[in-house]
Amino acid sequence: MKIVFLDRASLGDASLKAIEQLGELTCYDRTSPQECIARIADAEVIITNKVRIDRPEMEAAPALKMICIAATGMNNVDLQAAEERGIPVRNVAGYSTESVVQSTFAHLLNLTAKLPYFDQRVKSGAYSQSGLFTDMGRSFRELYGKRMGIIGLGAIGRRVATVAEAFGMEVVYYATSGKAHDDYFRAVSLDELLTTSDVISIHAPLNERTRNLISEEELRRMQYHTILLNAGRGGIICEKALAEALNEGWIAGAGLDVYAQEPLPADSPLLSINEPERLSLTPHTAWASAEARARLVAGIAKNIEELL
Numbered sequence: 001m002k003i004v005f006l007d008r009a010s011l012g013d014a015s016l017k018a019i020e021q022l023g024e025l026t027c028y029d030r031t032s033p034q035e036c037i038a039r040i041a042d043a044e045v046i047i048t049n050k051v052r053i054d055r056p057e058m059e060a061a062p063a064l065k066m067i068c069i070a071a072t073g074m075n076n077v078d079l080q081a082a083e084e085r086g087i088p089v090r091n092v093a094g095y096s097t098e099s100v101v102q103s104t105f106a107h108l109l110n111l112t113a114k115l116p117y118f119d120q121r122v123k124s125g126a127y128s129q130s131g132l133f134t135d136m137g138r139s140f141r142e143l144y145g146k147r148m149g150i151i152g153l154g155a156i157g158r159r160v161a162t163v164a165e166a167f168g169m170e171v172v173y174y175a176t177s178g179k180a181h182d183d184y185f186r187a188v189s190l191d192e193l194l195t196t197s198d199v200i201s202i203h204a205p206l207n208e209r210t211r212n213l214i215s216e217e218e219l220r221r222m223q224y225h226t227i228l229l230n231a232g233r234g235g236i237i238c239e240k241a242l243a244e245a246l247n248e249g250w251i252a253g254a255g256l257d258v259y260a261q262e263p264l265p266a267d268s269p270l271l272s273i274n275e276p277e278r279l280s281l282t283p284h285t286a287w288a289s290a291e292a293r294a295r296l297v298a299g300i301a302k303n304i305e306e307l308l
Contacts, residue, residue: 003045006031010049014293018301055081092299096287103286107255114138144168149197152204206233216241234259243269255280
């Protein structure tokens with residue numbers, strides 16, 4: 001079984017031993033569109049995270065028996081073309097839930113507890129020289145008693161909701177599909193969520209209903225102390241409008257792991273915020289704990305085993 005992994009670098013140092021045992025594995029750290037066809041010419045199984053596999057690529061791989069996506073989203077494969085050719089396309093669902101939830105709250109706690117400021121006060125020696133047992137240079141807020149509004153209550157959104165409850169927060173959610181589907185947490189309109197939530201956390205897919213869902217109009221409707229989080233998909237928040245909202249003080253802060261263009265362009269307005277401490281940024285790593293990547297590899301191997 002000839003297996004080709006087109007963007008192995010996307011999994012970092014995760015071991016691929018479980019996949020190597022299933023056949024002859026060839027890995028490329030990255031694959032450009034121009035390189036793809038030559039690299040998959042004799043592949044029986046293709047593994048891709050973000051490299052596109054469309055009809056021309058499938059036609060160029062006559063031995064192809066399966067496409068494995070090293071992720072949950074399947075929008076980088078022409079599913080219709082695969083179905084027509086009888087090529088199963090398999091993703092891995094649920095592997096990153098706990099990782100994304102943890103990262104979401106890491107951003108939230110970073111912003112609410114003012115950790116970068118207090119950390120620097122101690123490490124710079126300013127605290128040692130202050131003569132006081134405590135530092136009152138910044139005021140921080142508790143999560144207890146605040147409202148968490150979640151946009152997209154899928155598996156990850158619901159897990160975020162349960163953790164928020166453990167902090168003593170009230171949880172409401174907005175169903176981007178337009179259909180409330182949870183009997184425990186209360187569904188509200190987008191307007192109510194925007195205008196009443198102390199924290200808004202996005203865990204929705206990017207589609208025609210969610211693209212630019214949070215733009216200038218929505219940001220202006222939020223409360224001045226609101227913190228906005230996005231560990232869902234880039235493109236749901238208008239980044240230019242968010243930069244303006246942070247600079248003008250429409251909201252208190254934002255934590256982002258995903259962006260409309262990845263990697264984030266060097267001239268992005270998000271990189272020139274007047275008060276950078278209002279913004280917590282990570283480079284699309286919320287999904288990628290060591291444990292999550294190990295679960296992902298195991299899921300890919302299981303998909304190939306089923307083919308065998």
